[in-house]
Amino acid sequence: MAKILYNKQILPAYYQLGIRWENLPTIEPGQFVMLRLTKYIDPLLRRPFGVYKILGQGARGKGQGIEILYKVLGKGTRLMTNLKPDDEVDILGPLGNSFSAHSGKTNVIIVAGGIGIVPFYLLAKRFKKVRLLFGGRSKDDLPGLDDFKKLKIDIEVSTDDGSRGKKGLVTEIIAKQLSGNSLIYACGPQGMLKEVARIADKTGIPCYVSLDKAMACGIGACLGCAIKVKGQGPWVKSQENKSAIRNPQSAIYKMVCKDGPIFDAREIVWEEI
Amino acid sequence: MGRDIKKSEVIPLPPPVEKGGRGDLTLDLSVNIAGIELKNPVMTASGTFGYGEEYAPYIDLNRLGALVVKGLSLQPKQGNPPPRIVETAAGMLNSIGLQNIGAGVFIEKKLPFLRKFDTKVIVNFFGDSIDEYCEVAKILDSVDGIAGLEMNISCPNKEEGWLEFGTNPDLTFRVVNAVRKSTRLPLIVKLSPNITDITIIAKAAEDAGADALSLINTLSGMAVDVNTRRPKLGNVIGGLSGPAIKPVALKMVWQVFKSVKLPLIGIGGIMTAEDAIEFMIVGASAVQVGTANFVDPQASIKILDGIEDYFERNEVKNVKDMVGNLRV
Ligand SMILES: Cc1cc2nc3c(=O)[nH]c(=O)nc-3n(C[C@H](O)[C@H](O)[C@H](O)COP(=O)(O)OP(=O)(O)OC[C@H]3O[C@@H](n4cnc5c(N)ncnc54)[C@H](O)[C@@H]3O)c2cc1C
Numbered sequence: 001m002a003k004i005l006y007n008k009q010i011l012p013a014y015y016q017l018g019i020r021w022e023n024l025p026t027i028e029p030g031q032f033v034m035l036r037l038t039k040y041i042d043p044l045l046r047r048p049f050g051v052y053k054i055l056g057q058g059a060r061g062k063g064q065g066i067e068i069l070y071k072v073l074g075k076g077t078r079l080m081t082n083l084k085p086d087d088e089v090d091i092l093g094p095l096g097n098s099f100s101a102h103s104g105k106t107n108v109i110i111v112a113g114g115i116g117i118v119p120f121y122l123l124a125k126r127f128k129k130v131r132l133l134f135g136g137r138s139k140d141d142l143p144g145l146d147d148f149k150k151l152k153i154d155i156e157v158s159t160d161d162g163s164r165g166k167k168g169l170v171t172e173i174i175a176k177q178l179s180g181n182s183l184i185y186a187c188g189p190q191g192m193l194k195e196v197a198r199i200a201d202k203t204g205i206p207c208y209v210s211l212d213k214a215m216a217c218g219i220g221a222c223l224g225c226a227i228k229v230k231g232q233g234p235w236v237k238s239q240e241n242k243s244a245i246r247n248p249q250s251a252i253y254k255m256v257c258k259d260g261p262i263f264d265a266r267e268i269v270w271e272e273i
Numbered sequence: 274m275g276r277d278i279k280k281s282e283v284i285p286l287p288p289p290v291e292k293g294g295r296g297d298l299t300l301d302l303s304v305n306i307a308g309i310e311l312k313n314p315v316m317t318a319s320g321t322f323g324y325g326e327e328y329a330p331y332i333d334l335n336r337l338g339a340l341v342v343k344g345l346s347l348q349p350k351q352g353n354p355p356p357r358i359v360e361t362a363a364g365m366l367n368s369i370g371l372q373n374i375g376a377g378v379f380i381e382k383k384l385p386f387l388r389k390f391d392t393k394v395i396v397n398f399f400g401d402s403i404d405e406y407c408e409v410a411k412i413l414d415s416v417d418g419i420a421g422l423e424m425n426i427s428c429p430n431k432e433e434g435w436l437e438f439g440t441n442p443d444l445t446f447r448v449v450n451a452v453r454k455s456t457r458l459p460l461i462v463k464l465s466p467n468i469t470d471i472t473i474i475a476k477a478a479e480d481a482g483a484d485a486l487s488l489i490n491t492l493s494g495m496a497v498d499v500n501t502r503r504p505k506l507g508n509v510i511g512g513l514s515g516p517a518i519k520p521v522a523l524k525m526v527w528q529v530f531k532s533v534k535l536p537l538i539g540i541g542g543i544m545t546a547e548d549a550i551e552f553m554i555v556g557a558s559a560v561q562v563g564t565a566n567f568v569d570p571q572a573s574i575k576i577l578d579g580i581e582d583y584f585e586r587n588e589v590k591n592v593k594d595m596v597g598n599l600r601v
């Protein structure tokens with residue numbers, strides 16, 4: 001059991017939840033935890049949340065806790081808004097894989113939509129130079145923007161309604177950022193990810209996406225969080241657009257909790273997501 | 274107004290009286306099911322515990338009475354399109370579609386790890402024809418480290434209009450009887466609740482040579498997204514599990530207990546030791562913990578600890594004394 005340190009509302013639908021974690025294990029950017037929100041049976045299942053920040057981490061310190069950044073969506077996250085300091089939650093984790101880097105790909109571009117910003121605070125700290133393209137429906141859907149400003153990285157913001165940054169979709173501002181040595185990391189709504197993956201594929205730029213699927217166990221046991229990936233055969237050049245593909249005939253299911261949540265965008269069968 | 278208590282009447286509590294303690298009561302939780310000697314009656318349910326190794330970092334597998342692995346077929350199976358799970362009131366629906374690595378790969382890749390533990394391994398399996406059932410049973414029969422088989426009969430039969438084996442007594446008899454002749458391993462038949470009278474199927478399985486019955490599998494159900502008017506599961510329908518199904522499961526165990534002689538394994542919504550004991554009282558000699566593993570990987574161990582406590586508190590000396598002792 002872990003103690004709540006704070007639970008701050010930062011935007012109408014977004015909260016930052018600080019959790020004290022004794023003997024904090026090593027947590028890599030992109031990993032997540034499963035939180036049990038009640039000791040009763042409703043809501044029944046744990047809910048997955050990315051680790052947004054490591055708390056109290058000195059220069060070499062191990063850290064004393066984590067911060068979760070969450071969006072209020074349904075029953076479980078609504079219940080979370082009632083958590084107070086000293087309340088206890090049950091954490092399972094850290095779970096899942098982390099991001100890969102590429103040597104020589106120094107133009108690192110992070111594309112985040114709304115709550116999809118979560119895995120990138122820890123990731124951005126791993127690069128000397130990184131650019132964040134952050135999109136949201138409105139200015140109220142850019143959680144954590146201030147935290148990223150403090151990291152002194154390049155940031156470009158867009159909103160659907162133009163209430164902050166450029167008006168339009170975040171995917172519309174990707175193209176002009178790309179160069180031969182680009183590397184894209186993306187997390188956000190499925191439509192956004194699909195479009196980012198399409199752009200990356202067309203331009204031959206490596207792209208890693210963090211995916212979201214409903215989960216029950218979080219550890220690869222229930223086979224509930226399946227996602228279709230292309231077969232494991234060798235990469236071949238596709239006929240029509242010269243991008244690399246794998247034999248679509250041999251598609252298989254992978255588990256977002258165990259094989260992911262981060263996948264090479266080329267691997268995903270986007271039509272069936 | 275009550276009488277005043279005189280000062281002299283109030284004295285400190287006396288020290289605790291030395292009693293014999295619990296030393297005189299040796300707790301025996303062992304139970305024999307279908308010829309499988311279990312050190313306790315708590316198992317994990319098929320499909321909710323992977324192939325065991327997934328949970329090894331989180332719980333001491335040695336403490337389990339048995340673990341039942343994900344259902345195996347002859348060939349690996351891909352499973353259903355996502356979304357495959359959705360939470361419902363006090364339960365969840367799943368349409369995993371029996372995705373599994375196949376019996377051969379299980380034996381080669383997963384079983385060696387499980388052999389290291391002092392826990393009985395029960396292999397759940399299925400097929401889409403009587404032949405496939407028999408073939409899987411034969412493959413598993415000759416293998417070291419498998420204590421018994423659990424046959425999932427909630428599967429459609431491709432040879433007879435995709436009718437589920439477990440929904441028809443004649444089909445149940447034929448498939449169980451054929452498997453019985455294909456293996457010397459203890460054979461547990463896992464019953465489907467999606468029928469009108471479960472006792473008819475239970476009797477068919479008993480007549481066909483089953484050594485024990487486990488029940489229940491998931492209840493068929495569905496859920497709809499009102500905004501998109503689409504089903505919440507990729508497969509449209511799925512199986513309901515979790516606390517929501519416990520009353521149904523208890524009733525079915527009780528009915529079957531009264532109509533067959535075979536030992537029963539109770540399954541359905543068991544979250545706590547009390548839930549498990551309820552199943553014993555209505556006739557289960559052992560229990561399987563399913564969905565609860567997702568909620569708390571330690572659930573099965575906590576349930577076992579709780580059963581021990583209950584037995585001690587109520588001076589129950591062994592599992593047999595609890596089974597079917599419902600006061601009606
Ligand atoms: C690896 C991973 C990391 C995540 N990290 C974060 C995070 O850092 N911060 C955060 O706020 N959220 C995160 N999520 C999403 C979060 O888990 C869900 O928002 C949460 O489970 C919703 O729970 P609920 O009880 O509030 O909603 P429910 O009552 O369960 O659902 C409400 C509505 O949301 C839909 N829904 C349910 N689960 C999901 C889901 N996983 N994704 C999309 N829609 C869903 C339902 O269909 C329903 O329409 C993550 C998900 C995954 C898989």
Ligand SMILES: Cc1cc2nc3c(=O)[nH]c(=O)nc-3n(C[C@H](O)[C@H](O)[C@H](O)COP(=O)(O)O)c2cc1C
Pocket residue numbers: 222223224318319320321343344367369371397425463489490491513514515516518540541542543561562563564565
């Ligand atoms: C995700 C999931 C997968 C399952 N897979 C199988 C399976 O492969 N074979 C089987 O016989 N039962 C399977 N079951 C059914 C369970 O073993 C159990 O009978 C059912 O879930 C009821 O118990 P519970 O309420 O404790 O979960 C599965 C259940 C769930 C939730």
Ligand code: FES
Pocket residue numbers: 214215216217218219220221222223224225226255256257258
């Ligand atoms: S949530 Fe159970 S396998 Fe991923």
